[in-house]
Amino acid sequence: MSTTITLKEIAAHNETMTDSEMVQRIRSLDISAQDKGLLRALMEAKTEIGGVMVRIGKKLLDICFSALNILMEHFPATMAGLLLGALLGLVFSSIPVLGWLLGPMLGPILVLGVGTMGLLKDLGGLALVQHRLVRV
Structure with a gap:
């Protein structure tokens, strides 16, 4: 049984999580409290691009969680x-x-x-x- 992943499916899975959903997802991980703290710190990482503040850490975690969901599903x-x-x-x-x-x-x-x-x-x-x- 082979499945083809389309760009539409990836885009559908790549919905941005809210902060509370992201924190809940991090809390539900079976890792140490120190690692959870590091993920929370990464989630808060920000940078300025073209005069706009971008939450790059949150976006990176969101992409990682979405990729894991896609891989586990397919x-x-x-x-x-x-x-x-x-x-x-x-x-x-x-x-x-x-x-x-x-x-x-x-x-x-x-x-x-x-x-x-x-x-x-x-x-x-x-x-x-x-x-x-x-x-x-």
Whole structure:
């Protein structure tokens, strides 16, 4: 099952959150209080462009949250594979000596490998992907 993401869908997901919605989204994240504080500080970052004050941090977080929503909606197995690969790499890296030596190399390989397996599941299998690429 393959899905094509159109620009209209991305624009539909890229609606600007209100401050209270953004704060609630940050509070709901399963991260440390210190990291939540950093995200709140990033949300408050502003810059002046052409004489107009722009809340660049809020826009950046809004784009990131929208991108995650789109990816989770259209490619759930890929996102699960990337997360599982990262967790496996982290677990392997925590093994004394062997993990310290091979962890930095094996971690990215696991993320790429398991994420690719999820992508193939999302796209409907390798044969279907080859058929679409080659258009045989």
